[in-house]
Amino acid sequence: MYNEPIFLKPVFKDRIWGGTKLREEFGYEIPTETTGECWGISAHAHGPSEVLNGPLKGESLNSVWDKHRELFADQEGEDFPLLVKILDAKTDLSVQVHPDDSYAREVEGEAFGKTECWYVIDCEPGAELVYGHHAGSKLQFEEMVNENRWDELLRKVAIKPGDFVYVPNGTIHAIGAGTMILETQQSSDVTYRVYDYDRRDDEGNLRELHIEKSIEVAMIPHEDADFEPVLSGNDDLRIKKLVKESYFTVYHWNLAGAVAEVENPSYLLVSVLDGEGELQVEGGTTSTFSKGDHFIVPSTIKSFGMNGDARFIVSHPSI
Missing domain, CATH: 2.60.120.10 (Jelly Rolls)
Structure with a gap:
C-alpha cells in the first residue's frame, strides 16, 4: 500500500x-x-x-x-x-x-x-x-x-x-x-x-x-453563485469548507498545534500557503512540509496526523 x-x-x-x-x-x-x-x-x-x-x-x-x-x-x-x-x-x-x-x-x-x-x-x-x-x-x-x-x-x-x-x-x-x-x-x-x-x-x-x-x-444576464462556507474542526486544526459543488470541494485549513487523525474522504490536493509542519501516516512515513509545497494525499492513506503552524488550501473532487 x-x-x-x-x-x-x-x-x-x-x-x-x-x-x-x-x-x-x-x-x-x-x-x-x-x-x-x-x-x-x-x-x-x-x-x-x-x-x-x-x-x-x-x-x-x-x-x-x-x-x-x-x-x-x-x-x-x-x-x-x-x-x-x-x-x-x-x-x-x-x-x-x-x-x-x-x-x-x-x-x-x-x-x-x-x-x-x-x-x-x-x-x-x-x-x-x-x-x-x-x-x-x-x-x-x-x-x-x-x-x-x-x-x-x-x-x-x-x-x-x-x-x-x-x-x-x-x-x-x-x-x-x-x-x-x-x-x-x-x-x-x-x-x-x-x-x-x-x-x-x-x-x-x-x-x-x-x-x-x-x-x-457567457452567462447572460450574470447571476452570483450561491454558496455558503462551513466551519468545523478545533483550535489545533480549524477547517473552513469554502465551497462544495459538482466538480470540487475546497477548504482552507489552519493548523496551529497537533491533530492525531484527519480523515481522507478520497484523495486530497494540498497547497501550503504559509508555515511549516509534519504529516504522519500510521505504519508509514513522517513527511515535513513548508510554505510553497504542493502534495497529494492518496486515497490509500485513510487518515493521517499533522502537527505544526501552517495554512493550506485543500481540495478534492466532489463525492
Missing part, C-alpha cells in the same frame, strides 16, 4: 501580466521576471507536475494517474480532473470567460470546461476583480462590447486578503493588478478573451480576442 504523500514539482508559466512575487513570496526559482503562474498540482498536457519523492519519483502526475488509479480512489475518467495554480497578477489579466464541459469537448477537443475558484493570498490596498457584467441580454452584451463600453459593462468587486471567489463556467471575470491568488479549477486550459486593454505582445501585435465564442458561452 502506498503510504506517503506525493510531493510535486511546480511548473511555471511566463505571462504578459506576470511578475516576480512567486519568487519573493514563496522562494520558487522562476524562469523569467514576468512569471505569472505556478501550476502546483497539474496533470494537464500543457504542464504536468513531476513527483519529487517516494517510489514514483521522477514520474509525471498524468502518468501516475494513468498507471496507479488506486491512489485516486479508482476514480473513473481518462483525465485527472483538477488543477491547482498560484497566480501573480502584477498587472490586470484579460477579461475572459470559460466554457462548460460539453462546449469545450465539442469545439476545442478539451476533456473539461473550466469552473474555478480563487483564494486571495494577498493584494494591494484598493485591489479589485472583474466578476460578472451589467448586460441584461446577449444583444445588449454584444452592443456594449462592440462599442467598447467597458466601464459600463464590467462589474467590479473590491477584494482583500483571505477573500474567496467562486467562478462557475460562463462567468465573465478578470483578476486585477497587484493580486496573488491560489486557484482551484477543472483541469482545462481553454480561455476566451473578451477584452485585453488593447495590450500588445512582444512583437507589437494586439493579443487575440474571442468575442464570438465568449458571447456563446
Whole structure:
C-alpha cells in the first residue's frame, strides 16, 4: 500500500501580466521576471507536475494517474480532473470567460470546461476583480462590447486578503493588478478573451480576442453563485469548507498545534500557503512540509496526523 504523500514539482508559466512575487513570496526559482503562474498540482498536457519523492519519483502526475488509479480512489475518467495554480497578477489579466464541459469537448477537443475558484493570498490596498457584467441580454452584451463600453459593462468587486471567489463556467471575470491568488479549477486550459486593454505582445501585435465564442458561452444576464462556507474542526486544526459543488470541494485549513487523525474522504490536493509542519501516516512515513509545497494525499492513506503552524488550501473532487 502506498503510504506517503506525493510531493510535486511546480511548473511555471511566463505571462504578459506576470511578475516576480512567486519568487519573493514563496522562494520558487522562476524562469523569467514576468512569471505569472505556478501550476502546483497539474496533470494537464500543457504542464504536468513531476513527483519529487517516494517510489514514483521522477514520474509525471498524468502518468501516475494513468498507471496507479488506486491512489485516486479508482476514480473513473481518462483525465485527472483538477488543477491547482498560484497566480501573480502584477498587472490586470484579460477579461475572459470559460466554457462548460460539453462546449469545450465539442469545439476545442478539451476533456473539461473550466469552473474555478480563487483564494486571495494577498493584494494591494484598493485591489479589485472583474466578476460578472451589467448586460441584461446577449444583444445588449454584444452592443456594449462592440462599442467598447467597458466601464459600463464590467462589474467590479473590491477584494482583500483571505477573500474567496467562486467562478462557475460562463462567468465573465478578470483578476486585477497587484493580486496573488491560489486557484482551484477543472483541469482545462481553454480561455476566451473578451477584452485585453488593447495590450500588445512582444512583437507589437494586439493579443487575440474571442468575442464570438465568449458571447456563446457567457452567462447572460450574470447571476452570483450561491454558496455558503462551513466551519468545523478545533483550535489545533480549524477547517473552513469554502465551497462544495459538482466538480470540487475546497477548504482552507489552519493548523496551529497537533491533530492525531484527519480523515481522507478520497484523495486530497494540498497547497501550503504559509508555515511549516509534519504529516504522519500510521505504519508509514513522517513527511515535513513548508510554505510553497504542493502534495497529494492518496486515497490509500485513510487518515493521517499533522502537527505544526501552517495554512493550506485543500481540495478534492466532489463525492
